[in-house]
Amino acid sequence: MNLAPADRDRLLEKVLNTPKYRESGLNPHTVLDLIDEEAPRQASEKALYKAVRRKLHNIVAPYLGDPDYAALTERLKSLKSPPLDAPELLAICTEALTAHASTAERLPVQTEFYRQLFAATGAPAAVLDLACGLHPLAFPWMGLPPSTAYHAYDIIQPRVGFINRFFETLGLAPLAENRDILVDPPNIRADLGIFFKEAHRFEKRQPGCNRDFWASLNVETLAVSLPTRNLSGTHSLLGQHRQLVQANCAPNKIRDELIFEKEVVFLIDHPGRL
Numbered sequence: 001m002n003l004a005p006a007d008r009d010r011l012l013e014k015v016l017n018t019p020k021y022r023e024s025g026l027n028p029h030t031v032l033d034l035i036d037e038e039a040p041r042q043a044s045e046k047a048l049y050k051a052v053r054r055k056l057h058n059i060v061a062p063y064l065g066d067p068d069y070a071a072l073t074e075r076l077k078s079l080k081s082p083p084l085d086a087p088e089l090l091a092i093c094t095e096a097l098t099a100h101a102s103t104a105e106r107l108p109v110q111t112e113f114y115r116q117l118f119a120a121t122g123a124p125a126a127v128l129d130l131a132c133g134l135h136p137l138a139f140p141w142m143g144l145p146p147s148t149a150y151h152a153y154d155i156i157q158p159r160v161g162f163i164n165r166f167f168e169t170l171g172l173a174p175l176a177e178n179r180d181i182l183v184d185p186p187n188i189r190a191d192l193g194i195f196f197k198e199a200h201r202f203e204k205r206q207p208g209c210n211r212d213f214w215a216s217l218n219v220e221t222l223a224v225s226l227p228t229r230n231l232s233g234t235h236s237l238l239g240q241h242r243q244l245v246q247a248n249c250a251p252n253k254i255r256d257e258l259i260f261e262k263e264v265v266f267l268i269d270h271p272g273r274l
């Protein structure tokens with residue numbers, strides 16, 4: 001269907017004002033992009049609204065969990081220039097990481113995870129954490145210095161605001177942004193792009209979009225991680241996720257594969273260069 005600009009704006013407001021998204025600080029560009037993608041496929045405004053809501057549910061994934069940002073921010077405020085191993089700092093980070101399924105799964109192995117990752121890539125001075133969720137809260141386990149330019153991108157404003165407050169507490173620059181990286185990919189140069197546990201969701205949002213997205217990044221290495229099993233743990237996704245990565249970049253670009261129990265990390269060499 002063809003949607004007039006006024007109807008497009010009205011639909012955007014309708015989605016943003018649903019009880020589910022009213023308080024979430026959801027990036028409006030994400031909703032507009034879904035409206036534009038879905039409109040040609042739908043016969044009525046009602047069908048379009050439903051299709052956008054269905055896709056949004058998979059993108060925002062509220063079922064993966066969220067911490068209490070206000071309460072954790074209050075606790076961060078009580079810390080003054082804490083060292084990276086301060087017990088209260090680590091307690092706050094652990095609580096935040098545990099509250100979201102993606103980071104909760106990584107917690108038991110995270111020291112070894114970053115040891116292997118940075119042994120393979122070198123310690124990055126500049127990082128792009130793409131679709132970051134709460135992953136930046138693992139910074140104290142990464143072994144990186146506070147001079148690291150850690151750019152982090154997500155579409156949920158309370159998450160982004162909390163990450164910036166956390167960065168400032170640690171003495172890092174507050175480089176978290178509320179940005180839809182598919183609509184508006186960052187072009188900052190970085191040593192390492194981190195794109196963890198989101199590429200399979202990108203394929204559901206817009207089949208085939210990973211190829212152009214990865215190629216648009218100005219990074220030396222792109223680390224794409226994917227789950228090795230489905231959320232309930234009943235079957236392996238390793239073969240399927242290897243295929244996803246192979247389908248989205250030239251085979252000679254895939255330098256390495258790091259396998260952990262629940263997550264596999266593919267290291268791709270400068271995906272933006274031919």
Ligand SMILES: C[S@@+](CC[C@H](N)C(=O)[O-])C[C@H]1O[C@@H](n2cnc3c(N)ncnc32)[C@H](O)[C@@H]1O
Pocket residue numbers: 059060061064102103130131132133134135153154155156179180181182183195196197198
């Ligand atoms: C499955 S979680 C993964 C979080 C993190 N990368 C990790 O593995 O710990 C996906 C996160 O990406 C965010 N997200 C989804 N689509 C996005 C987009 N197009 N741009 C920026 N962030 C996005 C979601 O809000 C959510 O926080």
